[in-house]
Each structure stands twice: as C-alpha cells, then as structure tokens.
Amino acid sequence: MKQYNTRAIMASLLICGFVGMFSETALNIAISNLMDVFQISAATAQWLTTGFLLTLGILMPMTGLLLQWLTTRQLFILSLASSIVGTLIAALALNFEMLMVARVLQAAGMGLLIPLMFNTILVVYPPEKRGAAMGFVGLVIMFAPATGPTVAGLLIEYLTWHYIFWLSLPFLVIGLLIGLKYLDNVTEVTRPRIDPLSILLSTIGFGGVVFGFSKAGEGQGGWSSMIVLASIVIGLIALVLFALRQMFMREPMMNLRVFKYPMFIVGLLLVLTCMMIILSSMIILPMYLQNGMKLSAFATGLMMLPGSALNGILSPRMGRLFDKYGPKWLVIPGLAIVAVMLWFFSSITVASSVAFIVTLHIGLMVGISMVWMPAQTNGLNQLPPELYPHGTAVMNTLQQVAGAIGTAIAISILTSGMEKYLTSSSVPSEPVEMAKAMMLGSQNVFLFATIVSVIGLAVAFFIRRVIVKHATMNAVH
Known part of the structure; x- marks a missing residue:
C-alpha cells in the first residue's frame, strides 16, 4: 500500500481550485464596469462568462482521457501553467480581446484542475474518509464563488478591476510550488x-x-x-x-458504463438538481436585489455572503457526517429545506426585509451543503477504480451543461414574466413599475426552482449507502 502526504496534496489542489473559482465569479460583478471601460455592449461582455463556460464544456469530457494519458503531476503543471498565464494576461489586459484570451486560458486551467482534484481524492483517501475530503472540495466550490463578488465589489470601488487578477496571481504560484514539492503521481498511465x-x-x-x-x-x-x-x-x-x-x-473516450451503477445515477441527478437551483437563483437574486430593491453591487455581495460562506464552512462537516451516517439522513432533509426556502423566495416582494432575504438565502445554502457532496461522493464510491476518471468526467461535464440550462431557463422566465407585466401596465417606463415587473419575474424563477427541488426530493428517496468493496490505498495524515 502506498503512503501519501494527503495534507500537502490537498493544500496545493485546494488553493489553486479556490483562486480559479474566485476569479470566475469576481469578474461577474465587474461586467458593467468593463462595458464602460472597453466601450462594449452587454452581449459582448457576456462572452467573458459564456466563453469561460464553453471552454469548460468542451474540455471536461476529455479529462477522463487526459487522466489516463498524463501523470498526475504533468496534468497539475499543465493546469496551473494555463491558469497562471491566463491570470497574468488578464491582469495586464488593455482591451476586451486580451481579456477574452485570458478567460479561455483560465477556464482551461480550471477544466483540468477540478476533475484532477476529484480523481486524486478517490485514489488517495480510503472510502470511510472520502466524505470529509470531498467536503473540503465543496468548501472551495461554494465559498470561493461566494467571496468573489464581495471582494471584487471592494476592489472595483477603491482600485481597478485589474486587481482581481493581481490578487489571485501569488496564490496560484504558491499552490504550484506546494504541488511541485508534494504532489505524487497517483494514477496509472494506461495511454488508451x-x-x-x-x-x-x-x-x-x-x-x-x-x-x-x-x-x-x-x-x-x-x-x-x-x-x-x-x-x-x-x-x-x-x-x-x-x-x-x-x-x-x-477503449471509449468517456466510458458510459458508469451509467450501469444505480447510485452513481442517483448521485448525478441530485448534483445536477443542486447545480440548476444554485445557478438559476444565484443569477436572479443579485439582479432582483440591484434592480428591484435598488441596492448597490457591494451591498448585494454582502447580503449573499453569509449563506454562501456558511455553505462552504459546513461542507467538510457534512462530509464527516456522511462518512459516519451515510447519505440518506443528509440528502432528504437537505432537499426538503431547499424546497421550503425556495417556496418562500417565490413570494418575496419589494417590501421584503433584508433580514428575511438573508435568512432565506442562508437556509437555501445550508440545505444545498447537505445534498451536494454526500450525493456526489456516494455516487462515485459505487464505481470501480478504473472508472473513477470517467465518473468524474461525466459528473463535471454534465454539471456545466446543467448550469448553462438552468441559467438560460431562469433568464427567459424572468424576461417573459417582466414583459407580461409591463405590457399590461399603463406606465411601463416608470421605475416603480419596472421594480414590480422585476419582482414578478423573479417570483416565477423561484417557483421554477421550487419545482426542480421537489423533483430532486423525489429522487433522493432512492438513495442508498454504497459499501465499497474494492481495495484502496492508505493515506497519511
């Protein structure tokens, strides 16, 4: 049995993952600022996000193959090189084209790093400790995007948007150095x-x-x-x-035999449910707070921080509870909480208090933390080791697709709800009417998210704890 320095391996992967996820959402707050600076339309600016998602969507399916072609260290160095070069170009960007190239390089780095992170955990941790380790990945995936808008709001207010990237750069270099020193080659290179x-x-x-x-x-x-x-x-x-x-x-590029494992399918469906809920509500809520309730970008970021931070902090704890009790006692109550919070969200008005909205958001994010990592870990646990790269590739790819679908449906429900209200209004251009239209559109989106969560809850009743029979490596702590 091979021994690994799991703490150092995890530290390097988590630092790099955190910075990558942070810059992904930090730039969203800067979009309106960038439209002024570069004199571009909203549709062009949107490409900074679309291009990022598109690169992930194209690259993720190939990660199963790459994990079998390159050693862990080679893939890690390739991913970090892409992220560091991308971040440096973004920090120096003089025009939209430079920033766009930087975003594609950053996305390529993240697209390689996230599957590598999941796969490494499955190999170096025994099944009874995987939940807690996956929980730390949950902390990165949730907490980094949550801090992005708040920190970016501060940087834009007092410095310039370039500092979002100057701030990220040293952390990526530190992560790379730790990885170079401690990261072992944990996977077998089979070169299919x-x-x-x-x-x-x-x-x-x-x-x-x-x-x-x-x-x-x-x-x-x-x-x-x-x-x-x-x-x-x-x-x-x-x-x-x-x-x-x-x-x-x-020797398939993406082995679809993973769909022969029922708990993998249940886990995948629950992760996709969470992704759609998170992305549809994470896009609509800030829009509603800024355009409906007329709050500043910084105030909006601060309101969403407690829920997202708590979600990140609770992820490792939920992972440990999963290791101890299995997924059922977390996932079913978690989705029930999510459904109730979204139901309340669907009745928010312009008169709703800040405290009420923050409380609902905290409840929503706590519920999600009870579902996401336990469902994902349980699903991947059922796969035999040779299917780990394919299982993580399938899950990560479909998450990107579910994210794009959730966002698109949310925006179209919002727009049609607003248009429907404004066409029946006698003074559609009045700010009060615009705010009311925004409110009705947002209520419809939260109603859609409630329906998705109820479907997820029905799926959750089929979840069973996976008992892992195959041999695993030992880990040093």
Whole structure:
C-alpha cells in the first residue's frame, strides 16, 4: 500500500481550485464596469462568462482521457501553467480581446484542475474518509464563488478591476510550488487509443448545447433565435452520435458504463438538481436585489455572503457526517429545506426585509451543503477504480451543461414574466413599475426552482449507502 502526504496534496489542489473559482465569479460583478471601460455592449461582455463556460464544456469530457494519458503531476503543471498565464494576461489586459484570451486560458486551467482534484481524492483517501475530503472540495466550490463578488465589489470601488487578477496571481504560484514539492503521481498511465472522431463529436455536442443555452440566456431573440435553435439541435445530434460511438468502442473516450451503477445515477441527478437551483437563483437574486430593491453591487455581495460562506464552512462537516451516517439522513432533509426556502423566495416582494432575504438565502445554502457532496461522493464510491476518471468526467461535464440550462431557463422566465407585466401596465417606463415587473419575474424563477427541488426530493428517496468493496490505498495524515 502506498503512503501519501494527503495534507500537502490537498493544500496545493485546494488553493489553486479556490483562486480559479474566485476569479470566475469576481469578474461577474465587474461586467458593467468593463462595458464602460472597453466601450462594449452587454452581449459582448457576456462572452467573458459564456466563453469561460464553453471552454469548460468542451474540455471536461476529455479529462477522463487526459487522466489516463498524463501523470498526475504533468496534468497539475499543465493546469496551473494555463491558469497562471491566463491570470497574468488578464491582469495586464488593455482591451476586451486580451481579456477574452485570458478567460479561455483560465477556464482551461480550471477544466483540468477540478476533475484532477476529484480523481486524486478517490485514489488517495480510503472510502470511510472520502466524505470529509470531498467536503473540503465543496468548501472551495461554494465559498470561493461566494467571496468573489464581495471582494471584487471592494476592489472595483477603491482600485481597478485589474486587481482581481493581481490578487489571485501569488496564490496560484504558491499552490504550484506546494504541488511541485508534494504532489505524487497517483494514477496509472494506461495511454488508451485516442479517437479523433469522439473528440470532434464531444466538442460539437457539449460545446453546441452549452453555447445554445448560454446564448438563449443572453436575452436577444431568446429561444426563437436561429443561432440558439441550430446550436442546441446540432449539439444534441452530435451527443447522440458520441454516445453511440462510445458504446461500441473497446477503449471509449468517456466510458458510459458508469451509467450501469444505480447510485452513481442517483448521485448525478441530485448534483445536477443542486447545480440548476444554485445557478438559476444565484443569477436572479443579485439582479432582483440591484434592480428591484435598488441596492448597490457591494451591498448585494454582502447580503449573499453569509449563506454562501456558511455553505462552504459546513461542507467538510457534512462530509464527516456522511462518512459516519451515510447519505440518506443528509440528502432528504437537505432537499426538503431547499424546497421550503425556495417556496418562500417565490413570494418575496419589494417590501421584503433584508433580514428575511438573508435568512432565506442562508437556509437555501445550508440545505444545498447537505445534498451536494454526500450525493456526489456516494455516487462515485459505487464505481470501480478504473472508472473513477470517467465518473468524474461525466459528473463535471454534465454539471456545466446543467448550469448553462438552468441559467438560460431562469433568464427567459424572468424576461417573459417582466414583459407580461409591463405590457399590461399603463406606465411601463416608470421605475416603480419596472421594480414590480422585476419582482414578478423573479417570483416565477423561484417557483421554477421550487419545482426542480421537489423533483430532486423525489429522487433522493432512492438513495442508498454504497459499501465499497474494492481495495484502496492508505493515506497519511
């Protein structure tokens, strides 16, 4: 049995993951600022987010293959090099094009790092300690995006948006140095055959679907736009062909045998439910607070900080509870809490107090922390070790797709709700009427999220604890 210095390995992966996730959301707050600085439209600025998601959507399906072709250290160095170069270019960016290139490089770094993080945990931790380790990943995935808007709001107010990236750079370098010293090669390099057609179909398929939904969420022309419809249809056709090809290959790029494991499917469905809820509510709530309740970007960031911070802090704790008691006693109550909070959210008005909204947001994020990591860890635990890279690739890829779909549906529900109200209004351009329209649109989005959470709750009743039978490596703490 090989011994690993798990603390140092985790430290390097978590520092880099935290910084990557932080800069992903920090830039969202700066979008309106960037539109002024670079003299670009909202649709062009939106590409900073769409391009990021698109790169992740294209790269994630290939990570299963990359994890078998490159050693852990090679993949880690490649991911960090891409993140560091991207962050440096962003910090020095003089125009929109430079910033766009930087975002693609940053996304490529993250797209390699996140699956590497999950896969490393599955290999170096025994099953009875995986929940707590996955909980720390949950802390990064939730807490970093939560602090992004608040810190970015401060930096933009007192310095410039460039400092979002100058702040991130030293941490990435520290993470790289720790990793170079302590990160071992934990996976076996099997070098399966590379199939160019699979790569092409996966790129067109996942890329087309993510791009189509992201474009629909931008609001121009929405779902009736030819680009949106063509992207989604072509993407879906390519995905069907991709799936068929994987089934008949001896060494598939993305092994769909992971779908033979029932708890993996239940875990995946619950993770996708969480992703859709988080992304649809995380986009609508700040818009509602800023446009409906007329709060500043900084105040909005502060209001959303307690819930998101608590979610991050509780993730490792939930992981330990999962290790002890299994998933059922966390996931079912967690989704029940989420559904109740979203139901209350669907009745918020302009007169709702700040304390009420912060409390609901805290409840929502605590509920999500009870579901996400336990469901994900339990699902991945059922897979045999040779399917770990494929299981993490499937989960991470479909999360990006679910995120793009959730965002697009949320924005279109919001827009149609607002338009419906404003067309029946006698003075649609009045600020009071605009705020009311925003309120009604937001209520509809939260109602949609409530329905998604109830479906998730029904799925949660099928979850069973996985008892891991295959041998695992030992870990040093």
